[in-house]
Amino acid sequence: MTNSKSDLLMLAILGIIITIGASLFIYFSNNHLVERQIIYATSGAYFLWSLLYHYFRGDLHFSIIIEYLVFALLAVVITTSTLF
């Protein structure tokens, strides 16, 4: 598989992960306990996805791990502290 094809495949997987997360969030709206767990799970899955994505690309560097970690934290902290 070429680089651009595998990139597209990995981005499609991420698209599926976050779409499932958003759909579950809407389905369980007003049930704050489940909503919180969905946010944690989706952000965790995003971070794991990033590790795999960059591992397969061969550029998994510490600075990149930190970058994804900060974006995942941003999502978790803002949504949980706003909504709950």
Added chain:
Amino acid sequence: MNHLWHLLFFPHEHNNHKARLIQPGYVAFLLAIYLLNQSVIKSLTIAKPGILGYSSEITAQSVYEQTNLQRQNAGLSPVHFSTVLSKSAVDKANDMFAQNYWAHNSPDGKTPWDFIKANGYQYSIAGENLAKDFYDTDSMMKAWMNSPTHKANIVNQKYQEIGIGVVNGVLNGVKTTLVVQHFGTPLDSSTISHDTPEEKQFEQSQKVLSQSEVYQQPIISPLQISQAIGASMFILIISVLSIDAYITLKNKTHRFSGSSAGHIGFLAIILFVLLVSRQGTIF
């Protein structure tokens, strides 16, 4: 100044070919600003209780009618309005405001059944649904019906009576409306009133718990403030990521960095979740 502005929003050799606003250190800084804002909101609720809050149009009558509508849709007989259960529901809401808690059991160990029994209601089966911060009865009922445990109370064929408490007050420094549903079936079924409840009975289920004044609609909703600030930050970061991705792609810049498309997709979905979230909690 112009240069600094440029470095914040655009990739450049002086910012390592990556806009500063999307570099981890700057994102962490934005996060700190957001948390500071949340602390200010929390402090405001302590210093000036009742300034922030959620407005509500919920009435005991609408809760009663919609509960029976759900039962009718499920092919069940309606529950009859009980003034005794309504008194226990109002007592429960008053107790949550007085002791500043949001749960089925109070901090001093009182269960929902204690409130029901204290009003002299002898039951064979009873249940409780709680809701707060909802604007209207429709969305509250929808949330209850989407929750299996709350739905199980609303469409339980064993219940014959319902009492409703809709009480406005200040909980954790924030003005809000608490809604309590008490369901029950009395041991002595001859006590059940089959009459259509009068407006006056519903009025007794509707209470205002403000220290001295008539309940006034709060001016600012804490959720809306936090949502607006959180959404602005996401929009800012997504915009800078998009600009950064475009320029990097155009200039064919090679750098070690995360996937802009991945970040944009993830943050856009989180922004969507933040915007579609409605106020209101059930328990």
